[in-house]
Amino acid sequence: MKEKIISIIESYGRTSGRLMDILLSVQAEFRCVSEEAVSLIASELGVSEADVNQTKTFYHFFTTKPVGKYAVYMNNSVTSVMKGMYDVVDEFEKQAGIKFGQTTPDGLLSLNYTACIGMSDQEPAALINNVVFTELTRDKVRKIYSDMRDGKPVEAMFNEFGDGNNANQLVKTMVKNNIRRRGNVTLGEYEVGKGLTKALSMSSQEVIDEIKNSNLRGRGGAGFPTGLKWQFCSKETGDKYVMCNADEGEPGTFKDRVLLTERAHMIFEGMAVAGYAIGAKEGVLYLRHEYKYLKAFMESVLAELRNKNILGNNILGKGFNFDIRVQFGAGAYVCGEESALIESSEGKRGEPRNRPPFPVQRGYNAKPTVINNVETFCSVVKIIENGSAWYRGMGTEESAGTKLLSISGDCKMPGVYEIEWGMTIADMLQMVGAEDVQAVQVAGPSGICLPPSQFNRKIAIEDLPTGGSMIVIGANRDLIKDVVLNFMEFFEDESCGSCVTCRSFNMILRKQVKKVVDGRGIKSDLDNMLAWGEIMRKTSRCGLGQTASNPVSTTIKNFLDLYNARVKDAEYQSDFDMHKAIEESCEVVGRPANIHE
Amino acid sequence: MSEKVKFTIDGKEYEGAKGQLLVDAAAENGVYIPVLCHWKDVIPAGSCRICTVKVNGRFVAACTTPVEDACVVENNTPELQDIRKAIVEMLFVEGNHFCPACEKSGDCDLQALGYRYQMMVPRFPYAFERRELDATSPKIFLEKNRCIFCKRCVRMIKNDKGQSYFAFKGRGKHLEISMDKKLAATMSDELAEKAMKVCPVGAILRKEVGFSTPIGQRKYDNVPIGSDIEKLHK
Ligand SMILES: Cc1cc2nc3c(=O)[nH]c(=O)nc-3n(C[C@H](O)[C@H](O)[C@H](O)COP(=O)(O)O)c2cc1C
Ligand code: SF4
Ligand code: SF4
Ligand code: FES
Numbered sequence: 001m002k003e004k005i006i007s008i009i010e011s012y013g014r015t016s017g018r019l020m021d022i023l024l025s026v027q028a029e030f031r032c033v034s035e036e037a038v039s040l041i042a043s044e045l046g047v048s049e050a051d052v053n054q055t056k057t058f059y060h061f062f063t064t065k066p067v068g069k070y071a072v073y074m075n076n077s078v079t080s081v082m083k084g085m086y087d088v089v090d091e092f093e094k095q096a097g098i099k100f101g102q103t104t105p106d107g108l109l110s111l112n113y114t115a116c117i118g119m120s121d122q123e124p125a126a127l128i129n130n131v132v133f134t135e136l137t138r139d140k141v142r143k144i145y146s147d148m149r150d151g152k153p154v155e156a157m158f159n160e161f162g163d164g165n166n167a168n169q170l171v172k173t174m175v176k177n178n179i180r181r182r183g184n185v186t187l188g189e190y191e192v193g194k195g196l197t198k199a200l201s202m203s204s205q206e207v208i209d210e211i212k213n214s215n216l217r218g219r220g221g222a223g224f225p226t227g228l229k230w231q232f233c234s235k236e237t238g239d240k241y242v243m244c245n246a247d248e249g250e251p252g253t254f255k256d257r258v259l260l261t262e263r264a265h266m267i268f269e270g271m272a273v274a275g276y277a278i279g280a281k282e283g284v285l286y287l288r289h290e291y292k293y294l295k296a297f298m299e300s301v302l303a304e305l306r307n308k309n310i311l312g313n314n315i316l317g318k319g320f321n322f323d324i325r326v327q328f329g330a331g332a333y334v335c336g337e338e339s340a341l342i343e344s345s346e347g348k349r350g351e352p353r354n355r356p357p358f359p360v361q362r363g364y365n366a367k368p369t370v371i372n373n374v375e376t377f378c379s380v381v382k383i384i385e386n387g388s389a390w391y392r393g394m395g396t397e398e399s400a401g402t403k404l405l406s407i408s409g410d411c412k413m414p415g416v417y418e419i420e421w422g423m424t425i426a427d428m429l430q431m432v433g434a435e436d437v438q439a440v441q442v443a444g445p446s447g448i449c450l451p452p453s454q455f456n457r458k459i460a461i462e463d464l465p466t467g468g469s470m471i472v473i474g475a476n477r478d479l480i481k482d483v484v485l486n487f488m489e490f491f492e493d494e495s496c497g498s499c500v501t502c503r504s505f506n507m508i509l510r511k512q513v514k515k516v517v518d519g520r521g522i523k524s525d526l527d528n529m530l531a532w533g534e535i536m537r538k539t540s541r542c543g544l545g546q547t548a549s550n551p552v553s554t555t556i557k558n559f560l561d562l563y564n565a566r567v568k569d570a571e572y573q574s575d576f577d578m579h580k581a582i583e584e585s586c587e588v589v590g591r592p593a594n595i596h597e
Numbered sequence: 598m599s600e601k602v603k604f605t606i607d608g609k610e611y612e613g614a615k616g617q618l619l620v621d622a623a624a625e626n627g628v629y630i631p632v633l634c635h636w637k638d639v640i641p642a643g644s645c646r647i648c649t650v651k652v653n654g655r656f657v658a659a660c661t662t663p664v665e666d667a668c669v670v671e672n673n674t675p676e677l678q679d680i681r682k683a684i685v686e687m688l689f690v691e692g693n694h695f696c697p698a699c700e701k702s703g704d705c706d707l708q709a710l711g712y713r714y715q716m717m718v719p720r721f722p723y724a725f726e727r728r729e730l731d732a733t734s735p736k737i738f739l740e741k742n743r744c745i746f747c748k749r750c751v752r753m754i755k756n757d758k759g760q761s762y763f764a765f766k767g768r769g770k771h772l773e774i775s776m777d778k779k780l781a782a783t784m785s786d787e788l789a790e791k792a793m794k795v796c797p798v799g800a801i802l803r804k805e806v807g808f809s810t811p812i813g814q815r816k817y818d819n820v821p822i823g824s825d826i827e828k829l830h831k
Contacts, residue, residue, distance in 0.1 A: 019615040050764035050777035057766045218633055349765065353645040354661035497772035498644045498746070504691045507770045508721055535683050538656045575722045
């Protein structure tokens with residue numbers, strides 16, 4: 001073990017800045033990062049064990065005890081549950097004879113849950129040893145389990161692959177693209193190198209001006225004007241970085257997955273354009289661990305681009321140098337927050353930074369850094385190619401261009417749609433074949449839960465801004481139990497825990513929602529939830545805590561009747577359930593738990 | 598000398614140095630903004646959120662925000678006072694704090710803020726999280742039940758190689774303060790004393806030197822927290 005770990009550490013240049021990669025490699029090699037491994041890594045890197053543990057224990061996919069030879073991570077996001085996750089879970093548990101959270105005694109199989117893995121259009125889905133399994137059913141689980149018993153490698157458990165590059169030799173995944181609508185920008189025609197060639201014929205300020213004039217706004221959700229961000233960064237001096245945010249963790253979004261699969265060249269080209277514009281020589285693509293199946297493919301695209309001299313030294317003979325490396329995450333939604341993404345890329349726990357300073361002033365390795373979403377970089381390439389006026393010709397006055405939507409849930413055609421900004425929710429529902437809709441969750445759990453009375457609103461930054469996640473919730477769903485509670489469990493698990501408010505309120509709000517679901521809620525609980533959610537919004541450091549009360553607050557606002565039907569009109573209701581507390585002991589002595597009856 | 602800036606807090610005009618953190622600028626002017634994680638001249642953690650103020654209408658942490666010329670700060674408004682009280686209550690329900698039995702009682706910033714904000718009963722349900730006590734170091738106890746995750750120990754207690762004795766473990770509701778066993782075994786008395794001093798609560802306690810200052814003569818036994826700052830400009 002020792003030699004292997006030391007060689008891993010060597011391969012990453014023996015720096016604690018690459019601790020994430022070191023831990024990822026050790027976990028992959030030994031199915032865990034044991035205490036001995038931590039000790040060795042710490043002494044080799046010259047840091048304290050507590051520091052190594054600080055990073056290790058932050059991420060979902062690092063474990064102290066070995067995971068099974070087959071490590072199942074079942075997605076427990078809303079859409080997965082909607083599409084029958086509990087049947088799949090039940091079958092896995094039956095077959096393996098263990099519960100989720102456990103490993104079989106022979107070490108063959110471990111079962112764990114994980115947050116949204118970016119497959120909401122083909123749920124229920126799970127990762128098994130980093131290989132994606134979609135549209136799982138009881139039958140498929142039985143087959144998988146028997147293959148496991150036979151010792152088959154996971155890659156050999158299936159032989160049908162998805163469309164497009166999903167079937168590429170280096171990918172070979174069953175994941176489907178589900179591209180349902182192509183627009184003219186990110187999923188339209190694309191010729192490698194055209195955008196960059198044009199950019200390099202312009203001055204870097206002209207490139208920035210073109211992006212500014214296009215009114216392009218960030219596609220990661222916050223909608224910050226991209227040209228302005230680049231302008232800020234270009235004014236700084238010294239070494240700089242370009243980072244691409246491919247963490248795609250907001251439940252219900254998967255459009256970056258499709259771009260990574262079908263537009264990898266375009267993403268890297270867009271990063272190079274940004275590098276030229278701001279004066280950076282290095283780029284980092286931060287890719288979520290759930291998309292590990294794209295690793296070899298992404299690396300081959302980088303190699304191809306280097307061969308074509310679109311990356312590397314003296315790019316296209318214009319004296320511009322730029323190269324990109326891929327950084328993997330290890331399972332943490334908050335690492336999609338740009339400053340947490342930087343911390344994580346530096347080998348630390350993914351805790352969002354305090355601002356100021358902003359990343360454009362002081363980002364990766366303390367150098368000025370531009371971070372943009374995958375889709376933003378793709379849009380950049382086409383804007384440079386066709387000009388800002390062309391781009392502004394699409395969309396609305398305030399939201400120029402097209403937007404990729406990831407649409408999932410109760411609809412006939414879940415998938416990725418490239419639309420012009422400005423479409424109404426009603427039109428969107430018609431487009432995806434959704435009938436009898438109770439609500440649409442716009443922009444994921446951190447967004448808003450929209451009732452039918454507001455389906456005439458527009459998908460646009462000025463009305464309903466979104467990073468693209470759209471979850472259709474049918475009339476037959478129990479909104480509070482199936483959706484709100486699931487979202488609050490998500491935030492409770494994913495808070496980095498640094499702010500008092502986000503760490504605690506998410507837990508408290510989740511418990512309050514559970515209380516309502518269990519029929520023990522009272523009217524004043526609703527007022528409390530709203531008031532406490534407000535405190536979390538006002539005082540939390542980053543976007544996670546600032547929006548985590550939205551599932552509760554937007555549903556209390558828009559679906560009050562559902563709550564009123566469930567809460568009692570009582571003055572007081574204890575949080576303590578006497579029945580439950582004595583149930584077990586009553587069973588032992590053989591009398592019913594009927595203390596209050 | 599750095600550039601001067603003028604700003605207002607709750608309508609009154611003050612002066613500070615450009616780039617200075619708002620908490621420090623306020624304190625120099627005799628205005629108390631409560632803090633739990635802030636420690637002057639150490640990189641801010643911005644984690645306890647008790648210093649939340651409104652600057653030009655936006656909520657920000659005063660310990661991470663530099664003063665700007667002409668900025669308008671709200672500090673002692675009923676809204677902010679209630680938020681701060683809520684945060685104190687939150688910390689009491691989140692951890693397990695039995696003040697009468699705690700060595701730090703009277704010297705504890707959290708307890709003192711409880712008094713300052715006249716906390717009676719927390720409005721939130723208790724979490725009753727079970728946390729451990731780590732007594733492996735020969736010099737200190739790490740009583741995790743009382744930790745409020747201010748990160749002062751993480752940021753300030755290091756050896757001469759810059760290695761940390763303390764670090765976070767886990768995330769979210771499973772967050773824990775942890776101590777490096779190997780380093781803690783060799784901790785000096787001076788560092789142990791410093792660790793206990795910087796910890797705002799009774800989570801880091803020295804072994805063998807209990808109650809060196811008797812109850813009744815401790816920092817907040819006779820004056821409320823913040824009064825040293827407020828006294829400045831009386
Ligand atoms: C909790 C949290 C998670 C986020 N996750 C992502 C993400 O997965 N992908 C993304 O592009 N932006 C995400 N963001 C937004 C980023 O912080 C940042 O605004 C974005 O990457 C900037 O790129 P853009 O301007 O091109 O959108 C997240 C923000 C927060 C607060
Ligand atoms: S708001 Fe939540 S996720 Fe963001 S820094 Fe604070 S604790 Fe971490
Ligand atoms: S042990 Fe004390 S100093 Fe360290 S984080 Fe906890 S409360 Fe802060
Ligand atoms: S003192 Fe400002 S956040 Fe703690």
